[in-house]
Amino acid sequence: MKPDNAGLPRGSDVIVIGGGFHGTSSAFHLARRGAKVTLLESEYCARHASGVNAGGVRTLGRHFAEVPLARASLGLWHDLPELLGADLAADASFVASGQLQIAETPQELDKLRHRVAELHALGFTHEVIVDAQQVREIAPRLAHHVVGGIWVRDDGHAVPYRAVTAFRHAAQRLGAQFHEATPAQTIERIGDRWKVTTHRGSFVAPWLVNAAGAWSGDFAAQAGDVVPMQPGGLMLMITQRVPHFVDPVLGAAGRPLSFKQFANGTVLIGGGLRCGADVVRRHGEVDFMKLSSSAQTVTDLFPHLGPINIVRAWAGVEAFMPDDIPVIGPSRHAPQLVHAFGFSAHGFELGPIGGQIVSELVLDGSSSLPIAPFAVDRFATAHLH
Amino acid sequence: MAFEASPPAAAGRPAETVDIAIVGAGPAGMAAAIAARRHGASVVLLDEQAAAGGQIYRGITTAPTQRLDVLGPDYGAGASLAKDFAASGARHITGAAVWQVTAERQVHYLQGGGVRSLQADRVLLCTGAMERPFPIPGWTLPGVLTAGAAQILLKGSGMAPTQPVVLAGCGPLLYLLGWQYVRAGVPIAAIVDTTDGSDYRRAIRHAGGALAGWRYLKKGLSLMAALKQAKVPFYKGATELHVLGVGQASGLGFVSGGTLRTVDSPLVLLHQGVVPNTQFSWSLRAKHAWDEAQLCWSPVTDAWGELDVPGIFVAGDSGGIGGARVAALQGELAGLAAVTQNGKLAAATRDGLAAPLQAEMREHLFIRPFLDALYRPKKANRIPADGTIVCRCEEVTAGDIRSYVELGCTGPNQAKSFGRCGMGPCQGRQCGLTVTEVIADARGMTPEQIGYFRIRPPIKPITLGELAREA
Numbered sequence: 011m012k013p014d015n016a017g018l019p020r021g022s023d024v025i026v027i028g029g030g031f032h033g034t035s036s037a038f039h040l041a042r043r044g045a046k047v048t049l050l051e052s053e054y055c056a057r058h059a060s061g062v063n064a065g066g067v068r069t070l071g072r073h074f075a076e077v078p079l080a081r082a083s084l085g086l087w088h089d090l091p092e093l094l095g096a097d098l099a100a101d102a103s104f105v106a107s108g109q110l111q112i113a114e115t116p117q118e119l120d121k122l123r124h125r126v127a128e129l130h131a132l133g134f135t136h137e138v139i140v141d142a143q144q145v146r147e148i149a150p151r152l153a154h155h156v157v158g159g160i161w162v163r164d165d166g167h168a169v170p171y172r173a174v175t176a177f178r179h180a181a182q183r184l185g186a187q188f189h190e191a192t193p194a195q196t197i198e199r200i201g202d203r204w205k206v207t208t209h210r211g212s213f214v215a216p217w218l219v220n221a222a223g224a225w226s227g228d229f230a231a232q233a234g235d236v237v238p239m240q241p242g243g244l245m246l247m248i249t250q251r252v253p254h255f256v257d258p259v260l261g262a263a264g265r266p267l268s269f270k271q272f273a274n275g276t277v278l279i280g281g282g283l284r285c286g287a288d289v290v291r292r293h294g295e296v297d298f299m300k301l302s303s304s305a306q307t308v309t310d311l312f313p314h315l316g317p318i319n320i321v322r323a324w325a326g327v328e329a330f331m332p333d334d335i336p337v338i339g340p341s342r343h344a345p346q347l348v349h350a351f352g353f354s355a356h357g358f359e360l361g362p363i364g365g366q367i368v369s370e371l372v373l374d375g376s377s378s379l380p381i382a383p384f385a386v387d388r389f390a391t392a393h394l395h
Numbered sequence: 396m397a398f399e400a401s402p403p404a405a406a407g408r409p410a411e412t413v414d415i416a417i418v419g420a421g422p423a424g425m426a427a428a429i430a431a432r433r434h435g436a437s438v439v440l441l442d443e444q445a446a447a448g449g450q451i452y453r454g455i456t457t458a459p460t461q462r463l464d465v466l467g468p469d470y471g472a473g474a475s476l477a478k479d480f481a482a483s484g485a486r487h488i489t490g491a492a493v494w495q496v497t498a499e500r501q502v503h504y505l506q507g508g509g510v511r512s513l514q515a516d517r518v519l520l521c522t523g524a525m526e527r528p529f530p531i532p533g534w535t536l537p538g539v540l541t542a543g544a545a546q547i548l549l550k551g552s553g554m555a556p557t558q559p560v561v562l563a564g565c566g567p568l569l570y571l572l573g574w575q576y577v578r579a580g581v582p583i584a585a586i587v588d589t590t591d592g593s594d595y596r597r598a599i600r601h602a603g604g605a606l607a608g609w610r611y612l613k614k615g616l617s618l619m620a621a622l623k624q625a626k627v628p629f630y631k632g633a634t635e636l637h638v639l640g641v642g643q644a645s646g647l648g649f650v651s652g653g654t655l656r657t658v659d660s661p662l663v664l665l666h667q668g669v670v671p672n673t674q675f676s677w678s679l680r681a682k683h684a685w686d687e688a689q690l691c692w693s694p695v696t697d698a699w700g701e702l703d704v705p706g707i708f709v710a711g712d713s714g715g716i717g718g719a720r721v722a723a724l725q726g727e728l729a730g731l732a733a734v735t736q737n738g739k740l741a742a743a744t745r746d747g748l749a750a751p752l753q754a755e756m757r758e759h760l761f762i763r764p765f766l767d768a769l770y771r772p773k774k775a776n777r778i779p780a781d782g783t784i785v786c787r788c789e790e791v792t793a794g795d796i797r798s799y800v801e802l803g804c805t806g807p808n809q810a811k812s813f814g815r816c817g818m819g820p821c822q823g824r825q826c827g828l829t830v831t832e833v834i835a836d837a838r839g840m841t842p843e844q845i846g847y848f849r850i851r852p853p854i855k856p857i858t859l860g861e862l863a864r865e866a
Contacts, residue, residue: 308859320858
């Protein structure tokens, strides 16, 4: 494609690098509060993990540091009609199906009980322990060895690409400029502005948001924030259509699993299954040996799915942090730069709130939610001890 | 979740190793196996069928004399190749559905409900051709088949329709099947040919090449003459093709000679040529190019058929349509190149053996520009109007795809996200070319700029239970 430099707005209040969910949501929340936003995307929006993940809208089982954000984000998911407008909320395709994390042994159930008690002590009561009988009521076809689990009634799922696209359209309605096929190359602070170079020329703005997913580490480093972020592939597979047999999204306490049946009958199987990722060629490499153990889990839990065909397996590319919680917050080394990356396979549910936090950091100078655990320099600090 | 480094598919490395693994037992695969065995390589050839032959020579080792007679001498020519292959010492794994080939040259396959894999030093993909989609109104009705599918029934099990059939479209296979049906006594209601005067005028520019390919022309002309002699109704320059019927095909409507016509038949066989089966080469992320002459994607290879994925070769129609003889020659060339890489053959010896094969291949390819020009499928039969279904699995119409383009859909992979196009059981194998061309046309860009579906394993269906057993 030949570069088309004509008519590109070069100046705005904020440049967002990355058209994934967090970049798109940031653009939306910023534009909603009147900021002039330019978003730069290397390929097309939601191309990688944001558009091809399991779509779990899950507050269940979150790292305790993420729980306040996850609950606030779930509120936004439920309020999408007010937030985006009824039409775009429908596009986002959120279904509050509930999420169930199952325990296959009494030991696993004990661990879940312990977790829920701790969570309740912190004031969060959304996770509820259910026994074997209640599990059967929630998901009657589950294998009978399941002894109980955690149930979150107001969790659910959405179709990732559609949800991100809904936020994108909402942002564009509010005037945000999206430039796809426009990879950011270098970032540089010049005077009181950021300059971002691309093959289509440079863009300048006082504020910069780094939401480049698996490619975020490089931009952080350019700003002086060196982080131990690792790119990785996130694998999923989907089956042919089968008659309806389960409503909620299922996870397992003892082994990796994220499992749901869509309204059209197809079954999506994932669960944070990692594989290799090539960030230069921009793809994840499916590792069927790991998917094989995932198939084992599924057929253990739903024996009737044994003869069902898998039609496709794929891998989105995502940023992983050593402690599996993201980086959300201001740069420690550069002014007017906000990072939002490293969601480590569970950033989808946080998309709506992630963008709001970014908008608060840019427009208010601080976030209304506790984000200290997500500081960009948390690993650098650890090394000093 | 603990952080872990991610080497390529380190777990579960296959126990069995082989010098050369070949996927597909058509002319390319068989010839490659024979060549590789001749130079001392261990060879495993995997194929889904119960016997060698591929689609072009399907059933060749078991066909009774009468069927050989009906199908004609070109089909019979596969017998000697199959015989040489059987004697070659290559291990032929039948009933094997290869569902993944990795860049590390692991070949994963299903056989008899069991999952198996092997590690090959070199892999040859000889996966042949697929029929080009022919999306016209009504093409998804029961009673509509492709001509290739009907021919497979004839070759494999001697099955032929008993009621009158309509054959519609263009290309050598269509007329060959008509000729075979005449010999088998199948009633043909009509052959509806989309080829028109402009095709002949375009093709005639390649007549120089056609003279060198006189044997092909002679064969084609004799097929046509036989159809004429059998008084098969033949309509030329047909446009506006549409299958008639509600819930079941009842015939074909079309315009020919300026007149709207209908031919009644419960069985409509459509065909407008074949295109390379590129599923494996795409899944390996090999480089592909849009072939404007053949209106399809083909993998980019070197002169020996090697992809830009080292040690993996493509031979035969899966690398570009050349026909059975060209496929066998390409198979032999790729086999020679692979055993050279194995260290079993000196490069100079390889080159000496290859020279006459390359010369013969050029001779057989002279006819291609003429055939490609003459039987170039019409735009209206490749890029349908809004109401016509493109993706059969998910029932997505051309109009749906154009509406996605209006909403910002830039290519086939996003079309999936917009409306599940190409996400059904066939994973775009049926609709992929049409989707690329519809989007390219709607956006005023070339297919090359628009690209193709990202093809992901499994290439053949594998069940959850089978995959679980690979653990």
